[in-house]
Amino acid sequence: MSRSAFAEKHPWTQQWWKAEGENTWILVYIITIHALALVGIVLFPIPGWKVFLTALALASMGAFGTTIAYHRSLAHRAVKLNPIVEQVLVFFAVFNGSGTPSTWIANHRNHHANADTIDDVSSPRHGGFWWAHLRWLYQWEPSSMQRWSPDMIRPRYMTWDKVQIPLVITSICFGYLFFGWAGLFWTGAIRLVYVLHMQAFVNSLLHLKPGLTAGVDSSRNIWWLGPLQLTAWGENFHRNHHSYPASARFSRHWWQIDLGWYVIQGLRALRLATSVRVNQKC
Ligand SMILES: [Zn+2]
Ligand SMILES: [Zn+2]
Numbered sequence: 001m002s003r004s005a006f007a008e009k010h011p012w013t014q015q016w017w018k019a020e021g022e023n024t025w026i027l028v029y030i031i032t033i034h035a036l037a038l039v040g041i042v043l044f045p046i047p048g049w050k051v052f053l054t055a056l057a058l059a060s061m062g063a064f065g066t067t068i069a070y071h072r073s074l075a076h077r078a079v080k081l082n083p084i085v086e087q088v089l090v091f092f093a094v095f096n097g098s099g100t101p102s103t104w105i106a107n108h109r110n111h112h113a114n115a116d117t118i119d120d121v122s123s124p125r126h127g128g129f130w131w132a133h134l135r136w137l138y139q140w141e142p143s144s145m146q147r148w149s150p151d152m153i154r155p156r157y158m159t160w161d162k163v164q165i166p167l168v169i170t171s172i173c174f175g176y177l178f179f180g181w182a183g184l185f186w187t188g189a190i191r192l193v194y195v196l197h198m199q200a201f202v203n204s205l206l207h208l209k210p211g212l213t214a215g216v217d218s219s220r221n222i223w224w225l226g227p228l229q230l231t232a233w234g235e236n237f238h239r240n241h242h243s244y245p246a247s248a249r250f251s252r253h254w255w256q257i258d259l260g261w262y263v264i265q266g267l268r269a270l271r272l273a274t275s276v277r278v279n280q281k282c
Helices: 021-043 049-075 083-095 101-114 124-139 155-173 175-203 238-243 259-269
Strands: none
Touching (some): 021 124, 021 175, 049 083, 049 259, 083 155, 101 155
């Protein structure tokens, strides 16, 4: 088992509110959207259909951005997307508070390379549920782009780091312009909290197997997470994914609903997705 100097410090043993250097703003973001979402739920428990469907549509588009562009295409190169489709999907992922290609892809490749070891950025094996769910996002050191994602050091991906903060602030507030205060809370903070937790389940719940022997793969498929996880379509088949990381299809059977894969097939039919790889390990 390799041990990096950072992992040696057992960062999961510190208090939950201590952020790691430049990741402090992630903790501020998490606290802010939860506080606003709480106020929004109390003041506007029923938002109305227009507001609700707008929030759901944005959450879903962002989830497609994360699962198709970030995860299957950029991190694993399981599919090559048309550059315009790719950038549109990246926009919705950033607008969903899912981070930028530079951070997401480096952290994710790091996770696969060190899965279930002490160097795994988000393993619940060492830090427990909350470490894997949210704490690693701001308490683990940023994964090195030079080491993990040198292919992301290009203007088309790095530009998103420059626009991320204004875009996320817009994402939190823009609903007021169209739907008033109920819109501000529901299409902003409430949507972002929902998306954050549904995507965080991939690192926490989908790797949570207490008492597992060291070195044994902890990844899981949980079918019932699919309907709850409307915003990370197909990601609930995480065991399939760890078995075949370079596959653009996360489902292995017809009855495993994998909307990310269906959209990739649609894009392929339109010639907007090429070099689609299926059932490949690397
Ligand atoms: Zn995993
Ligand atoms: Zn992956």
